[in-house]
Amino acid sequence: MGCIQTVTGSIAPEALGITYMHEHLLCDQRRCRRDGLRRPGVEGDMMILDDIDVAVREMREIRGLGASALVEVTMQAWGRDVGMLRRISEMTGVKVIATSGFYVEQCHPSFVTELTVDELAHGLVHEITIGVDDTGIRTGLLKSAVSRPVVEGPEEKCARAVARAQLASGASITTHTSGSSRFEIPGGNIGMQLLDIFESEGVDPKRVIVGHVDENVDIRNLVNLCRRGAYVQFDVIGKHHWMLDETRADVVVDMVARGYASHVLLSTDRARRSELKSYGGLGYAYLLTHFVPMLRERRLDERSLHQIMVENPRRALAILPRSPK
Amino acid sequence: MRIREPFKNLAEAVPTIRLSEGGVCLLVVDCHHYSLSPNHGYGRVARERGIFRELDEYYEQLEQVTPNLQHLVDSSRARAVSVIFTRLVGSCDVPSSVSPQARATGLWAERSSIDAAFVPELGPQNGELVLDKTTVSAFADTGLGRTLSTLKARSLVISGVLAEGAVALSARDAADLGYNVVVVSDACAGATWTSQSLAMTALVGGLVRIRSTAAVVEMLNGTRT
Numbered sequence: 369m370g371c372i373q374t375v376t377g378s379i380a381p382e383a384l385g386i387t388y389m390h391e392h393l394l395c396d397q398r399r400c401r402r403d404g405l406r407r408p409g410v411e412g413d414m415m416i417l418d419d420i421d422v423a424v425r426e427m428r429e430i431r432g433l434g435a436s437a438l439v440e441v442t443m444q445a446w447g448r449d450v451g452m453l454r455r456i457s458e459m460t461g462v463k464v465i466a467t468s469g470f471y472v473e474q475c476h477p478s479f480v481t482e483l484t485v486d487e488l489a490h491g492l493v494h495e496i497t498i499g500v501d502d503t504g505i506r507t508g509l510l511k512s513a514v515s516r517p518v519v520e521g522p523e524e525k526c527a528r529a530v531a532r533a534q535l536a537s538g539a540s541i542t543t544h545t546s547g548s549s550r551f552e553i554p555g556g557n558i559g560m561q562l563l564d565i566f567e568s569e570g571v572d573p574k575r576v577i578v579g580h581v582d583e584n585v586d587i588r589n590l591v592n593l594c595r596r597g598a599y600v601q602f603d604v605i606g607k608h609h610w611m612l613d614e615t616r617a618d619v620v621v622d623m624v625a626r627g628y629a630s631h632v633l634l635s636t637d638r639a640r641r642s643e644l645k646s647y648g649g650l651g652y653a654y655l656l657t658h659f660v661p662m663l664r665e666r667r668l669d670e671r672s673l674h675q676i677m678v679e680n681p682r683r684a685l686a687i688l689p690r691s692p693k
Numbered sequence: 694m695r696i697r698e699p700f701k702n703l704a705e706a707v708p709t710i711r712l713s714e715g716g717v718c719l720l721v722v723d724c725h726h727y728s729l730s731p732n733h734g735y736g737r738v739a740r741e742r743g744i745f746r747e748l749d750e751y752y753e754q755l756e757q758v759t760p761n762l763q764h765l766v767d768s769s770r771a772r773a774v775s776v777i778f779t780r781l782v783g784s785c786d787v788p789s790s791v792s793p794q795a796r797a798t799g800l801w802a803e804r805s806s807i808d809a810a811f812v813p814e815l816g817p818q819n820g821e822l823v824l825d826k827t828t829v830s831a832f833a834d835t836g837l838g839r840t841l842s843t844l845k846a847r848s849l850v851i852s853g854v855l856a857e858g859a860v861a862l863s864a865r866d867a868a869d870l871g872y873n874v875v876v877v878s879d880a881c882a883g884a885t886w887t888s889q890s891l892a893m894t895a896l897v898g899g900l901v902r903i904r905s906t907a908a909v910v911e912m913l914n915g916t917r918t
Contacts, residue, residue: 404905405879517707551701551704551898552707552897556702584702612697
């Protein structure tokens with residue numbers, strides 16, 4: 369079944385327990401370019417997490433609640449620090465899987481415009497197989513992100529690089545799917561277009577996690593993504609401006625009832641101070657203290673819950689050699 | 694601004710458009726001295742009432758919005774996109790020269806005053822069209838619809854002030870009339886940062902989409918959707 373690469377080393381998939389599939393521990397959106405108006409002197413609600421003590425405290429809390437691992441999806445151009453992630457993991461006992469790839473174009477590193485798709489892919493494969501920079505710390509997942517209502521321009525270039533890195537490394541791909549453009553995309557997220565691009569490069573959709581599906585849900589679209597083989601990830605749990613958690617819970621249970629329990633993943637995508645308990649927010653713990661009980665209230669059986677929170681992450685995060693066609 | 698928008702989840706997706714295929718006009722809403730210059734119009738009225746500080750957020754936004762507007766106008770001219778300017782003006786001697794709604798607020802410019810003039814860096818050039826509004830929307834009572842028909846416009850890029858007022862109303866009217874609408878988020882100022890952001894969030898849907906100035910220029914170039 370392959371192995372799972374954490375920032376503290378490779379582990380067997382069976383060693384992974386309850387896993388948060390899409391989170392940030394350290395990130396800094398101030399490093400990104402920014403279109404649009406910006407209120408002078410006000411950081412507002414930017415995606416900034418920069419306090420390791422806060423991260424450690426909140427990771428210890430979820431460890432105490434039974435969490436085993438967390439996927440950290442911050443990319444290199446806006447604050448990924450694999451050394452600090454390893455330190456947090458060692459201090460808390462929570463296994464952390466770091467990610468290689470690209471966030472939306474405003475956060476692309478400058479070399480994206482200079483390098484070819486294959487050169488970009490080579491860099492990603494290096495991080496998965498050798499390590500990030502000279503740290504020796506390997507990442508365990510790839511990430512592709514789209515901000516536009518169609519996959520085009522530099523974001524398409526990066527998506528193709530990620531696809532080629534998937535083929536070369538065997539790591540899965542997780543995705544960020546156009547939240548601000550969601551009302552311009554049939555089905556509510558860019559997953560279908562991304563799958564088209566990944567498949568055109570030869571990627572098996574079973575190795576793709578369509579993220580942020582709970583920003584704008586159309587269950588028909590989720591079913592179609594699952595039918596193509598992809599995972600659908602409910603990963604903005606607790607963010608009620610996108611959707612009520614009651615609705616999320618209903619849809620998760622509905623997906624299980626339709627036979628797609630093996631495709632569902634969960635997380636909270638905490639990326640702002642205001643979202644952490646230490647600053648008065650819901651924190652990472654909310655998934656286990658509030659959302660999982662909501663699923664149980666809806667009579668989601670424990671076997672399905674275990675599948676969603678343990679077995680699916682094991683399968684999705686396993687680095688597999690390319691299967692012969 | 695983070696608000697729930699459950700009805701937008703029900704709507705069909707906003708269709709994609711290709712501005713580079715032509716049929717585009719740029720509408721610059723109410724960017725004359727009355728609105729843009731702190732010593733005129735809004736700013737003068739606020740000073741008279743002793744509450745100029747209340748407009749700090751508005752003028753803060755204009756410091757960023759004005760260069761974006763200039764860039765947008767220049768880019769449009771360079772690509773032969775028609776630029777249309779509006780201003781809300783009337784005559785103090787003829788009360789009926791502005792709509793009852795505008796008259797009730799008192800927030801409009803006397804046609805013959807400096808308030809009604811365009812600021813030098815952001816005014817019409819070479820016979821570009823100026824529509825004198827008597828209402829808040831750019832479509833009511835201005836003949837804008839006929840003008841756009843004459844220009845064979847199918848898409849309207851909208852910028853200016855106020856985001857939650859004349860810009861929003863004009864965008865909704867344009868969409869209702871069947872135009873593809875692009876509202877330029879960082880080329881629109883609102884009364885406050887919050888109201889500007891809220892207006893941009895609320896406008897998306899149907900035939901209305903929101904883009905930044907940089908994105909609109911890319912759309913005009915044909916390098917993005």
